[in-house]
Amino acid sequence: MARPKSFSTEQLLPLALACFTAGGYEGTSIDDLVQALHVHRGSLYKEFGSKRGLFLAVLQDYVRSTLPLAIAAAVSGPGDAFDTLTAGSDLDLLLIAGIERGHTDPQVAALVGEALRQLDGIAGSAPALAMLGARLGRRLLPTGRYQSDTTVEEGI
Amino acid sequence: MARISVEGKDLVVEVEGMDRLWSLKSRLTIPLAHVRGATADPGIVGDGQGMKLGGARIPGVIVAGTFRQDGERVFWDVHDKAKAVVIELQDDRYARLVVEVADPRATVELVERSRAQS
Numbered sequence: 001m002a003r004p005k006s007f008s009t010e011q012l013l014p015l016a017l018a019c020f021t022a023g024g025y026e027g028t029s030i031d032d033l034v035q036a037l038h039v040h041r042g043s044l045y046k047e048f049g050s051k052r053g054l055f056l057a058v059l060q061d062y063v064r065s066t067l068p069l070a071i072a073a074a075v076s077g078p079g080d081a082f083d084t085l086t087a088g089s090d091l092d093l094l095l096i097a098g099i100e101r102g103h104t105d106p107q108v109a110a111l112v113g114e115a116l117r118q119l120d121g122i123a124g125s126a127p128a129l130a131m132l133g134a135r136l137g138r139r140l141l142p143t144g145r146y147q148s149d150t151t152v153e154e155g156i
Numbered sequence: 157m158a159r160i161s162v163e164g165k166d167l168v169v170e171v172e173g174m175d176r177l178w179s180l181k182s183r184l185t186i187p188l189a190h191v192r193g194a195t196a197d198p199g200i201v202g203d204g205q206g207m208k209l210g211g212a213r214i215p216g217v218i219v220a221g222t223f224r225q226d227g228e229r230v231f232w233d234v235h236d237k238a239k240a241v242v243i244e245l246q247d248d249r250y251a252r253l254v255v256e257v258a259d260p261r262a263t264v265e266l267v268e269r270s271r272a273q274s
Binding site for chain 2: 029030031034040041042045046048049050051052053104106107
């Protein structure tokens with residue numbers, strides 16, 4: 001018999017989110033994930049099928065649960081909601097998804113589009129995509145993971 | 157080393173050269189509906205393979221054939237762990253395949269794309 005499952009998917013997603021946010025998609029190995037999630041490699045494959053499968057689960061949970069909460073908190077807080085969101089790490093996974101996977105993976109592109117529509121609602125007159133490119137590009141470029149000629153638009 | 161291709165609605169894994177001898181397999185045909193995904197994963201070789209059911213294992217040199225680990229049957233064909241790709245299956249005789257391919261990134265993309273379209 002296969003090893004019994006000793007975790008819930010819901011518990012793993014925030015840990016995997018932290019991993020992908022810290023290392024990017026390509027930069028995060030299965031070794032990194034196995035270590036951070038404290039699961040057996042076989043269990044990870046059985047649950048999610050592949051690294052892409054796990055990333056899609058993380059991104060979907062982020063777009064449908066984490067992001068709406070972050071937006072709600074930013075809107076109800078002081079100052080400009082978009083400034084608040086782009087100042088912190090709340091949108092990092094969205095940018096990583098768009099830049100690294102959006103142009104090759106239609107399912108990632110669809111989820112990124114869903115997130116951008118949520119952000120359009122609070123970005124005022126300028127499209128959220130343009131504001132993300134300008135502000136978050138400045139946030140992530142210093143990490144050295146992305147070249148300065150990579151734009152968010154290419155990833156969508 | 158194995159060559160992976162898609163023929164119609166099947167994923168075809170052709171074991172190349174002498175590895176056919178060690179792994180006791182020359183070709184695996186798996187319905188794409190049984191394929192859950194593919195991942196480049198050099199680290200999986202270091203986790204061990206469990207019990208050998210048929211094939212060859214010389215640590216650091218070759219792992220080829222059918223192994224049972226944690227109650228799951230896994231097909232292996234790896235010399236160079238840097239090029240190992242894991243193909244996760246369901247409803248199949250194997251729980252997963254761990255095979256060395258020439259271009260892990262291209263193989264992962266082929267499998268994931270073919271799954272999405274099947």
